Amino acid sequence: MKFLIYTVILLTILAVNPLAVSATLPPAYEGRGLYVSYCQLCHGISGKGDGPLAKAMKITPANLTTTVRSRSDAILIKIITGKGRQTITGRDRHNLLSDAMPEWKDIFNESQLMSLIAYLRFLGNTKHDLMGDPKAGLQIYQKYCQVCHGVEGDGDGIMTKLMGIMPMDHTNKNETSRLNNNDLVKSILDGKGRFMPAWRGILSQSDVEALVSYIRLLSH
Template identity: 40%
Template sequence: MNRIVTRVVKFAALLSLLGLISLSAHAGTYEGYTLFNQSCFLCHGTDGKGNGPLAKKLDVAPADLTNGNGSAAESTDQRLFGLIQGTVRHGAGTSAMPQWGLAMPGNQIKSLVSYIRFLQRSKHSLPGDPEIGKSIYEDNCAACHGRSGKGDGPLAEVLGLKPKDHTDSGEMNKHPNSQFIQVVSHGTPGKSMMPGWKDVLSQEEIEGVVSYMRLLSNY
């Protein structure tokens, strides 16, 4: 580990111990990802296209939630929320789509809406496992990038850093995974304060942390 990285990591660990890193993270899209892969993939598929392992066994096919012409893609957030909650009827109303409002509080349904927007609108898929990335991000990156990814971590202020706002999906969509993996592995050149992590993190961890970053965005 080079010296700056060691120091940053120690400082970040100290700050999180002291509770100085904000706990009010916007974890919406990430939470939606987790819920989707627990409760929805069986019918809608992990990519949301409607071809999960149970799909062929149903009389009414599960909707493709990503299709640009599909009703999910055209629905307002409010309608999408209602469709999931079960307060807005879809199709004939005779399908196997459960009324999730019976099992999930509103904030979980909101996070599902956010993740469905990610499936519809992100130009880049997840290169790795965001669950691996989450704790790495919180331990190693949040000190500068902020818990929520806005670039407002406690170190950013004292060092005068201006990392990009990773919650801005328009900004995130401009950059392919390969570019982020490159920056995280090797850092940015010269005096810029973004350290390289290739001697600290495995390739799998780097791909995981880039995936987690993509789920910090609001879509």
């Protein structure tokens, strides 16, 4: 009975004002938008340097899934913007990875650079592909998930104190990375434990895939 009451309260909150609180978008989410607009044509969807423009131009962009891992944010900023030289050899940071790498110093501001780097880190570290469109996933997350999992995804939603629960912290990649995409899809569709509701019949398969993709970006 108590759980039923909580469920009714939860659904009432969702129905009345599902987007009551606006989140600060995770850097990797914003960075993905920049990557798609400016980088994907050459570096490819997965960042491996196999984009359609690269093939047309017969160039070999860096494989970002490997090269980014060993470089600091400061070095990546210099490579992306073309500003600055290596301290030891004196070579330009720009074109360090590829002669065809454009200079983006007049395109991206500091916040955008850090968001882009956050997404590059995701490409270099993730074990899981993005199944769907994170942009659609953001809207679904705000409507159905943030009331428990929190506006920022860290598990401090408005319902947690009322119900005495501790939802998964989606910003903790140690928690989310151990689950593959199918595990997350199943948990969302069929529910898990006493308090994670089943969304089958409410969310479609494509909705859930978009939602999983957004969750992946929350931890970067």
